[in-house]
Amino acid sequence: MLNIVAAIFEVESEGYQAMTTLSQNPVIDKTKILQMTLVKRENGTLKMCDGFDSGIISGDDTLKGGLLGGLIGILGGPLGVLLMGSYGALAGSLLDAGDALGSATVIEKVAEKLVDGEVAIIATVDEEDEAVLDGKLNAFKVVIARFDAAVVAKEVEQAAQAEKEMQRLARVELREAKKKELKAKEEADEAKFKSAINAEIEELKETFKDKRNYTPD
Numbered sequence: 001m002l003n004i005v006a007a008i009f010e011v012e013s014e015g016y017q018a019m020t021t022l023s024q025n026p027v028i029d030k031t032k033i034l035q036m037t038l039v040k041r042e043n044g045t046l047k048m049c050d051g052f053d054s055g056i057i058s059g060d061d062t063l064k065g066g067l068l069g070g071l072i073g074i075l076g077g078p079l080g081v082l083l084m085g086s087y088g089a090l091a092g093s094l095l096d097a098g099d100a101l102g103s104a105t106v107i108e109k110v111a112e113k114l115v116d117g118e119v120a121i122i123a124t125v126d127e128e129d130e131a132v133l134d135g136k137l138n139a140f141k142v143v144i145a146r147f148d149a150a151v152v153a154k155e156v157e158q159a160a161q162a163e164k165e166m167q168r169l170a171r172v173e174l175r176e177a178k179k180k181e182l183k184a185k186e187e188a189d190e191a192k193f194k195s196a197i198n199a200e201i202e203e204l205k206e207t208f209k210d211k212r213n214y215t216p217d
Contacts, residue, residue, distance in 0.1 A: 001126070001127060001128065001148070002124065002125070002126050002148075002149040002150070003124075003125050003126075003127060003130075003146050003147060003148065003149055004067070004068075004071065004122065004123070004124060004125075004146070004147045004148075004149050004152045005121075005122070005123045005124075005125050005133065005144065005145070005146050005147075006109065006110055006120055006121075006122050006144070006145045006146075006147075007120060007121045007122075007123075007137050007142050007143070007144050007145075008110070008113055008114055008118060008119075008120040008142065008143045008144075008145075009118060009119050009120065009121075009140060009141065009142050010118065010141040010142070011140070011141055012040070012117065012118065012119050014140040014141060014142070015038055015040075015118075015119035015120065015121060015140075016038065016049075016050070016119070017140070018121060018136075018137060018139075018140055018142075019036065019038045019050055019052070019121055021136065022036060022052075022121070022123075022136065023036065023052045026052075026054040026056065027054075027056070028132050028133070028136065029129070029132050030127070030128045030129065030132070031125065031126070031127040031128070031129065031132040031133050032054070032056050032125065032126040032127070033052075033054060033123055033124075033125050033133070034053070034054055034056055034123075034124045034125065034126060035051075035052065035053050035054070035068045035123060035124045036051065036052040036068075036121055036122070036123040036124075037050070037051050037052075037068060037072050037121070037122050037123070038050040038051070038119060038120070038121055039072065039075070039076075039114075039119065039120050039122060040117075040118070040119045040120075041114045041115065041116050041117070041118060041119075042116060042117070043116065044116070045076065046072070046075045046076040046114075047076075048072060048076070049119065056126075067124060067149060067152065067153055067156065068122065068123075068124050070153075070156045070160070071107075071122065071152060071156050072122065074107055074156055074159045074160065074163070075107060075110055075111065075122075077163055107155060107156075107159055109145055110122070113143065124149060130146065
């Protein structure tokens, strides 16, 4: 079965160590690690630290192609940043996180559980027995979550559409804000102009009043 595996490490150095170990031996029994990316969350955004592609052809290679890149793109894009900002305050310690890793989508899960300073390996894996890869990862302080790659592909597609809609709405709001700004400036300029005209009129009135009240010596 083709899965997306997300492994979140409590210790940054262990994430790098696991990445190196798995890259050196991407085929374990009937488990094939097709692609991997090591990411780190810094200041509420996702940074790509390392990548690996085994070049192995899987049983569903058409699904594999571009899926991991698309997922990382979403996680590191506006939607991922938004989710990380929304969920950041709720992300507890990894010791407590394991119980909550059963229901969320992959984008929500990584955004919610990956706190600042932590790293995660996100991999496309062709596996028959989940225990094989888990056995390698459990040598570290890690929380592991799995998702059907076909489900993730659909989620990435939906997320990409959501990002486009967010960008469209942002452009609309920007235009509306610009219109309001221009209108406010026009109204302020008009008010200033009227004020200046009124001041001139009052000045003229005073001048005429002075002339009418003028008595020659």
